[in-house]
Amino acid sequence: MSNAPPETTPFFARDRERHPPAYTPGYKTSVLRSPQRALISLEGTRSEITGPVFGHNILGEFDNDLIVNYAKPGESAIGERIMVYGRVLDERGRGVAGALVEFWQANAGGRYRHKKESYLAPLDPNFGGFGRAIADAEGYYCFRTIKPGPYPWPNGVNDWRPAHIHFSVFGHGFAQRLITQMYFEGDPMIWLCPIVKTIPDRHAIESLIAPLDMNASIPHDLRAYKFDIILRGRRSTLFENRLEGN
Amino acid sequence: MAQPLNYLKETPSQTAGPYVHIGCTPNFAGLEGIYDQDLGSGPMASDKTKGERITIRGFVYDGAGAPLKDALIEIWQADADGIYNSPSETRGAADPNFLGWGRCPGDMATGEFAFETIKPGRVPFRDGRLMAPHVTFWIVARGINLGLQTRMYFSDEETANAEDPVLARIEHRVRVPTLIGQRDGDTVRFDIHLQGDKETIFFDI
Ligand SMILES: [Fe+3]
Numbered sequence: 135m136s137n138a139p140p141e142t143t144p145f146f147a148r149d150r151e152r153h154p155p156a157y158t159p160g161y162k163t164s165v166l167r168s169p170q171r172a173l174i175s176l177e178g179t180r181s182e183i184t185g186p187v188f189g190h191n192i193l194g195e196f197d198n199d200l201i202v203n204y205a206k207p208g209e210s211a212i213g214e215r216i217m218v219y220g221r222v223l224d225e226r227g228r229g230v231a232g233a234l235v236e237f238w239q240a241n242a243g244g245r246y247r248h249k250k251e252s253y254l255a256p257l258d259p260n261f262g263g264f265g266r267a268i269a270d271a272e273g274y275y276c277f278r279t280i281k282p283g284p285y286p287w288p289n290g291v292n293d294w295r296p297a298h299i300h301f302s303v304f305g306h307g308f309a310q311r312l313i314t315q316m317y318f319e320g321d322p323m324i325w326l327c328p329i330v331k332t333i334p335d336r337h338a339i340e341s342l343i344a345p346l347d348m349n350a351s352i353p354h355d356l357r358a359y360k361f362d363i364i365l366r367g368r369r370s371t372l373f374e375n376r377l378e379g380n
Numbered sequence: 381m382a383q384p385l386n387y388l389k390e391t392p393s394q395t396a397g398p399y400v401h402i403g404c405t406p407n408f409a410g411l412e413g414i415y416d417q418d419l420g421s422g423p424m425a426s427d428k429t430k431g432e433r434i435t436i437r438g439f440v441y442d443g444a445g446a447p448l449k450d451a452l453i454e455i456w457q458a459d460a461d462g463i464y465n466s467p468s469e470t471r472g473a474a475d476p477n478f479l480g481w482g483r484c485p486g487d488m489a490t491g492e493f494a495f496e497t498i499k500p501g502r503v504p505f506r507d508g509r510l511m512a513p514h515v516t517f518w519i520v521a522r523g524i525n526l527g528l529q530t531r532m533y534f535s536d537e538e539t540a541n542a543e544d545p546v547l548a549r550i551e552h553r554v555r556v557p558t559l560i561g562q563r564d565g566d567t568v569r570f571d572i573h574l575q576g577d578k579e580t581i582f583f584d585i
Contacts, residue, residue: 163523238403
């Protein structure tokens with residue numbers, strides 16, 4: 135964890151132009167699950183600018199290694215071996231020390247290990263498809279996994295999800311809470327996907343595409359993809375550090 | 381040209397999808413034995429926690445009135461004295477036996493969620509006025525593109541609710557009841573409606 139004193143200021147207003155709107159009929163499930171009234175604007179109070187801390191004691195030895203965390207002893211998951219690494223930063227570019235990063239994904243054939251999943255691709259007995267990590271003092275996290283496969287889903291008649299990894303990120307304040315998905319550089323399926331297309335801004339979509347990093351790849355073992363995650367920043371001028379009413 | 385401000389931009393949200401349980405509550409999803417227990421599951425209060433025991437129960441309903449069976453709900457609240465268990469809390473140490481954070485998937489058969497917790501104390505608003513006791517909610521699910529933020533207040537706190545500065549700024553008074561959990565004994569029922577006449581108030585915080 136960082137030695138910097140905890141921050142107590144509100145978060146920057148969220149730039150909702152970067153995010154998908156609630157109602158995106160191209161993604162059919164959103165139609166009945168999208169609030170239709172305007173959100174009520176509220177500058178963060180203590181209830182939103184605070185948040186819990188997750189200690190390293192929650193982590194098991196292999197929580198950030200999806201290649202082995204569900205595998206039988208001596209065996210490993212089938213697929214292209216990769217490492218995903220990056221930093222959890224805030225909008226000021228500061229590392230978010232101690233951020234909890236949880237991830238889940240389909241196996242190399244595009245199949246999830248879930249009771250409601252029905253795709254015909256086979257399960258890999260050695261792959262569970264989930265893990266977690268806690269960012270270090272500079273905000274770095276990493277994990278090892280296999281590259282997930284694309285999969286079809288019931289939306290349009292022939293809609294497919296590009297290869298992706300789901301991320302849940304918990305920073306320092308409850309208002310920073312974020313769930314998103316990482317895509318892979320060079321995948322032509324990205325630009326066909328109705329869920330990707332819920333995001334109206336092309337630059338925002340590109341910020342979800344992880345580049346291949348051959349410098350971080352390990353010869354004869356695995357290739358690396360870099361995925362930085364940006365959480366909301368906080369006001370930090372000298373005159374804004376105190377909440378009224380202390 | 382002026383100097384650049386050099387801010388980064390927040391990573392855009394994507395839906396949690398239908399399999400959020402695999403990543404966030406794997407034991408609930410049947411993927412047992414990797415994590416000791418699902419983070420944020422189980423009772424939030426122990427024998428040592430100060431405060432009045434309550435159970436918050438509810439459903440998340442879609443625009444057709446059907447309960448979601450694949451939602452994930454997280455809550456965050458102060459302790460019985462109104463102190464948050466967070467490094468960003470400046471008013472003193474919270475009850476060490478209460479984290480104040482919980483995570484619960486809706487039941488796969490019925491959609492109901494439940495949190496066994498305590499009733500929080502009052503927390504000051506930015507100007508120092510006390511807010512009424514409340515619990516902060518964050519809701520994600522397949523079909524929700526960006527996590528929804530709301531608050532639950534308590535029906536047995538009429539006086540405090542009447543002077544709450546957040547409730548006071550809601551122009552359409554007819555919508556205020558969507559933020560009030562209905563107390564019945566130890567249970568507080570808080571149903572969340574994503575659309576329709578009873579659409580819950582959601583906040584841009
Ligand atoms: Fe997926």
